[in-house]
Amino acid sequence: MNKVAGVIFDWAGTTVDFGCFAPVNVFVKIFKTVGINVTIAEARLPMGILKRDHLKVMLEMPRISKKWQEQYGRCFNEYDIDELYLKFESMLLLSLEEYTQLLPGVIETVSKLRKNGLKIGSTTGYTDTMLNIVRQGAKTQGYEPDFWITPDSINGMGRPNPYMIFRNMEALKLTAPWQVVKIGDTEADIKEGLNAGVWSVGVAVGSSQMGLSYDEFIGLSDSEQKSFIRKTEQTFLNYGANFTIATMEEIPELLKNINTLLAKGKRPYALSN
CATH class of the missing domain: 3.40.50.1000 (HAD superfamily/HAD-like)
Known part of the structure; x- marks a missing residue:
């Protein structure tokens, strides 16, 4: 039928x-470790996609991209995404059990x-x-x-x-x-x-x-x-x-x-x- x-x-x-909230909270914390404050709304916007891709989308947001350039005097690169992702993954794995x-x-x-x-x-x-x-x-x-x-x-x-x-x-x-x-x-x-x-x-x-x-x-x-x-x-x-x-x-x-x-x-x- x-x-x-x-x-x-x-x-x-x-x-x-x-x-x-599990990934959102970690995205916010990860950006703080590199001296950039992101909002919950910015962290949520790409939600649902692969987490490394999520970080890249966030870094490409005009406000965050500008903050990165002000902080480091250059645009972000693939190495930066990988470094952020490694931090994200380790931090998320430590807290994920609390969000099931x-x-x-x-x-x-x-x-x-x-x-x-x-x-x-x-x-x-x-x-x-x-x-x-x-x-x-x-x-x-x-x-x-x-x-x-x-x-x-x-x-x-x-x-x-x-x-x-x-x-x-x-x-x-x-x-x-x-x-x-x-x-x-x-x-x-x-x-x-x-x-x-x-x-x-x-x-x-x-x-x-x-x-x-x-x-x-x-x-x-x-x-x-x-x-x-x-x-x-x-x-x-x-x-x-x-x-x-x-x-x-x-x-x-x-x-x-x-x-x-x-x-x-x-x-x-x-x-x-």
Whole structure:
């Protein structure tokens, strides 16, 4: 039958680490070690891509690039990126275990999907070493996807390239991209899904895009929460997302809607047809 057969999740900011703070905090700290103060917003902007690439994008930001030149009297180079990345990796690995808490609704939602016969895949911007820490933390809480992959296995060709999704499809025997849903919390996630030709979905609450911790979010009034959710979902739509959801709990209903579209011959890259 022409129905959704698999869901591919991101990790940090989607299934674990509410607000995606593990890498953000380290990016800020790493730049401080070289005498440059970066903002949380600057650290979040490239979120979801390979971490070395993330550092390069940050260094290319006009304000940060100017600060680097003022600090060192020259433009940054590849050696500088490598040095920053080595510091980043070692610091992140020391703290990553503290950021593996599952987001609300993950266990219940994944259980429902599996009961309906769906395969569960995953992609990430983490390396194998980083993700192994996250996976083990998630596993102890009851979450383990059927397949996982990092940019290490695709020659560093991570998001927004579609190759990690394609490897998920191969491993999970998902034969048609329109029967696959990718769910994530960053621009890189959305574009990864779009480039793979699957249904690309942004999840708002707990996302890096929203940028709030769990305590910050639950401390908001209902109207404030709804405002943050609307703003975040609109940003995902601006990135090109096919759909947005507020929380993981909305996924089963979303899949019903997608199955209705599939029954009508609709495809994620041709919704107007």
